[in-house]
Amino acid sequence: MKKFKGLNVLAMLTVLVLVLAACGSKEGDKGASSSADFPNKKFELIVPYSAGGGTDTVARSFADLAKDDLGQPIGVVNREGGGGAVGMQNGANAKADGYTLSMVTVELLTLPHTGLAQFTYEDFKLVSLLNEDPAAITVRADAPWNTIEEFIEAAKTEKLKVGNSGTGAIWHLAAAAFEKETGTTLNHVPFEGAAPAVTALLGGHIDAVSVSPAEVQTHVESGDFKVLAVMADERVEKLSDVPTLKEQGIDLSIGTWRGIAVPKETPDEIVKVLEEKFATTIQSEEFKATLEKLNLGHRYENGEGFLNLVKSQDELFTDLIPAIGLGK
Template sequence: MKQSTRRHVLGLVAAAALPFAAMAQGPNFPTKPVELVVPYPAGGGTDVLGRAFALAAVKHLPQPLIVINKPGAAGAIGWADVLNGKEPGYKIALLATDLMTQPNMGLTKITYQDFTPIARLNYDPAAITVRADAPWKTVEEFVAAAKKGNFSVGNGGNGSTWHLAAAAIEDKTGAKFNHIPFAGANPAALSLLGGHIEAITVSAAEVYPHVAAGKLKILGVMSDQRIKGFENVPTLKERGLDIQVGTWRGLAVPKNTPPEIVAALRAATAKTVQEQSLRDALDKQNMGYAYAEGDAFGAVMARDHEFYKGLIQKLGLKGQ
């Protein structure tokens, strides 16, 4: 082969390889701030986690994450906002287990299959929380009173995980509650503080500041073992009620997001969760760290979707 011909062929090969090299390096993403959509009000556990993550991600993304609260419909308003985003990757959803309950109750057509998972960040069990001056000191006393009285129990929205937590107590004990939906855990806690309802069944982490201040008390947590930060609080299982309900929180983008953007976000997230500031923020709120990347998070969502589908059918809650 002539030298000029050889140079020409090598030039063509190199030119053809350029797009693949650029693709392997990933896109120049992001080139502007990215919205991290928290589908619950400010002050709740999901909001606290989202803001802590956004601060910790500063070192690992070339542009900031801007936390946007879009509460309502137990998360569905925020999810829809992310799915309707026009620019791939510039709206990230902070998902919670409500995404497993809402569609199974027929309250939204949005499901986990509409998203591509980035990573799960945490997990927290539900808890029975009452005012500090409430007369009930144990789960047994609370349940006995609930069977006799007209108890209103607040949750994070109709069809939310916290709604299912209270419904599971009804199923196991025969108690009957008036289920009062709120836009999130924090509004429910504020209503309890005001004496408008008897109890809430949100996570222990979401009421921790009020418990620490001596305004609320937790009677029991819905996990298989006692949890960090609440070692003195028994599990419902210890009290003869085998109920394990809780919520995880994680990041996801719409399912049609280009794979190179998904890869960039997963890589940045894997580094961000190692930041001590994020771990400290979780510990401060007694929130459980439970990282699961990409496909592992997707498997969790698929499993939980089926679990809540069965629970909702058993309790006859579909369509309520």
Template sequence: MQHPLPRRGLLAGLAAVPSLAALAACQVQGGADEAGASFPTRAVDFWVPFDAGGSGDLISRAVAKAAEKPLGESLPVTNKPGANGAVGLKELLAGKADGYTICLAVKSLFAIGPLVVDDPDAVTIDQLRIITTLTNEGYVLVVHGDSPYQTLDDLLAADSVNYGTTGVGTGSQLSAGLLFGLAGVAAKDVPFDGGGPTVTALLGQDIDAASLSLAETMPHIEAGDMRPLCVFSEERSVYLNDVPTALEVGHNILVDQRRFIVVPADTPDDVVGVLTLAFEEAREGGEYGQFLQDNFMERWEVDGMDAELHLAEATEQFKAQLDESGVTLGTGE
């Protein structure tokens, strides 16, 4: 992770001139040499590769706010949506690896994306370095409150099922697809454009079931408009303690969405260290904790190596299960 020498020399020269360095600080400069004790000397851009208003955007804003104090600089959030997060991450990789731009990333892009399309240009996790892990958001299989299906067994005994998904290559599609595929139920997926339209379709009873995140469903479950049948996490959700896991009722399916923050892989160690410490402290904040609770999210707080391992294992597990079930993502027609 060494930078080529000439660039180092140039930047050191720049940093030696205080006025120039100060000027540079409010524009585009910055670099490896400002690292360590002197990092950060200016705001750190926090990119969210998703639209404003979605879960990923909300978490980022909550954690960015909490990280301002420990980091000692502001972290303005910028949305860079496109291609399930790939557009923002590619732009991150094309920029400087100086720690002044950090980006949210999600598990589905790395663990499910490669199973949908074989894209040689796809962003891979080894191009990135995880500075902190944030959340684990479970999926819950729901039916309409008036649905005749009371339990998962009822649903799996149905002749045919239409299930909505939040899009191709999402955990929503994978979890429900594996469930019906492995159980041998004649089920057809109906992909919608995100969580909102899928919720609408389920409430309007256009579809029989859907696997959605807790944040998308809890208000409707509490209002009695949706009935949860199972969750796809390893253990029961703290927010839905009376709903069994798929595992408990005999279906070995573990799908969740996890979020973390990354920088390019060649970012200097000391810079990564500063960021990691700041976010560790940010995660302790009471407001951030309240935010997670309000949005039915669970904490996922492991170190970068464990996180990378988890992503790699999840990809292998999903691939094996897809092969076993005969389900294909993205070629459902």
């Protein structure tokens, strides 16, 4: 009798294990199904800056084009504040189901190093890079320096005034990195954005600016400015005659960029779908034309390429920001 009861219990346990296994299989199928039919609802794209700005304009153009490739609409939500910290923190904390996207910028790296944000790039999975604009050294057309070598030699003997877009902003950091790599000492002059700095250069109140080529292009075309060098890996298409710093033996590539990211816990298979869909959108002639109209540089990278760029620049800022007294 005891043996019979023991077998009975064993049989019941076996049945229970099989039932649980079946349930688990169904749950697994459900998970696979939810990934397989992704996407099946509206997306939200968080923009960490105000409506009407450059990042917002790029985001809305991207969202409008990407909806056709995704097969679902993308609603753009502006969550500005803290120089981008508020919106990017919201993006990092969002539900990791692939439906909340974040437009991330170079401030994803600079804000944490200056102690103005609690997140890091490791709180995200990077999906696609869609834009990049390098810093450049630009002077007035009547300035005595015609090459970047001449500018560097002058900056070693006198404190040239270089305008930027604000203390701790990317164009200030670019000038500081240039200073560090060339052994010069610059007089950094902060302005409330790149446009006032450019105006000051036009008026002869400063010697140079370290903003992007896009922000001086109009004055270069009018003959008022000349760009001496760009801080990029490759020459800028619209300024093909202007050398990079790397061509002059100065290993410095720095600038601003924009890309799409999702929370770090987002499943890889969902990130893969987004990456494939966004590749089509970002490399489309329509999106390139939008950036062209905005005078912004186009650069596409998939998640891996985007991450490589971010890691490289994060190393630069890890050393640079504390060195100029802006660390945590």
